[in-house]
Amino acid sequence: MSDEHRLVVLAGPTAVGKGTVAASVREHHPEVWLSVSVTTRPPRPGEVDGVHYHFVTQEEFDALVAQGELLEHAVVHGRHSYGTPVRPVRDALAAGRMALLEIDLQGARQVRRTMPEALFVFLAPPSWDVLVERLVGRGTEDAAERERRLATARVELGAQAEFDVTVVNDDVRRAAEELVSLMRSH
Incomplete structure (x- = not known):
C-alpha cells in the first residue's frame, strides 16, 4: 500500500462528532472513500441505510462475524454491535483510493492489530463540557443511555495516547x- 493511499482510522469518544466530520469529508472530498459500517442499532432520524450505516439484525451481524467478513467488530455501549466490512476496505485500497474508517475505540484497536500501517487519528472534543453538551443536545438518547455513553466517553478520552x-x-x-x-x- 503506497503512503499516499494509506488507510486512516478516525476514532474518539462518543458524541465527539466523528460522523459529522466524516460527513463533511464525504461532502467536500469525493476522492476519499468512506467505509460504511454495519450496526444492529436502529437508525437515528435522517440516517439512510447503506449511506450512514448498513442496518442489520443481530443474526445477520453474527453471520458476518462467523464468515470472517468484518475487519473489526464490537459491542458498543454494552448494547449494539458495530463492525467494518473488510472487502470494501481492501478494494478501495487496492484501487489506490484514500480510505477512511470512522469507528469506535475498540474497533480502532482491532484494526491496529491487523493493519498497523494505517494512520490512527483521535478526534477530541475542545473540552469535556462541550462533549457533554453535544451528547445531551443531540436528543437521541434517553437519560440512562446518556449516562452510559458519558461513562464510556470518560474511558475513551483516556485512550488518546x-x-x-x-x-x-x-x-x-x-x-x-x-x-x-x-x-x-501520510
Whole structure:
C-alpha cells in the first residue's frame, strides 16, 4: 500500500462528532472513500441505510462475524454491535483510493492489530463540557443511555495516547480539512 493511499482510522469518544466530520469529508472530498459500517442499532432520524450505516439484525451481524467478513467488530455501549466490512476496505485500497474508517475505540484497536500501517487519528472534543453538551443536545438518547455513553466517553478520552495524531473537533469543516490534509501527507 503506497503512503499516499494509506488507510486512516478516525476514532474518539462518543458524541465527539466523528460522523459529522466524516460527513463533511464525504461532502467536500469525493476522492476519499468512506467505509460504511454495519450496526444492529436502529437508525437515528435522517440516517439512510447503506449511506450512514448498513442496518442489520443481530443474526445477520453474527453471520458476518462467523464468515470472517468484518475487519473489526464490537459491542458498543454494552448494547449494539458495530463492525467494518473488510472487502470494501481492501478494494478501495487496492484501487489506490484514500480510505477512511470512522469507528469506535475498540474497533480502532482491532484494526491496529491487523493493519498497523494505517494512520490512527483521535478526534477530541475542545473540552469535556462541550462533549457533554453535544451528547445531551443531540436528543437521541434517553437519560440512562446518556449516562452510559458519558461513562464510556470518560474511558475513551483516556485512550488518546494510543493514537498517532489528535485532531480537535472545535469546528467541523476545519477538523475535516485537517483530517484530509493528514491523509494526503501520510
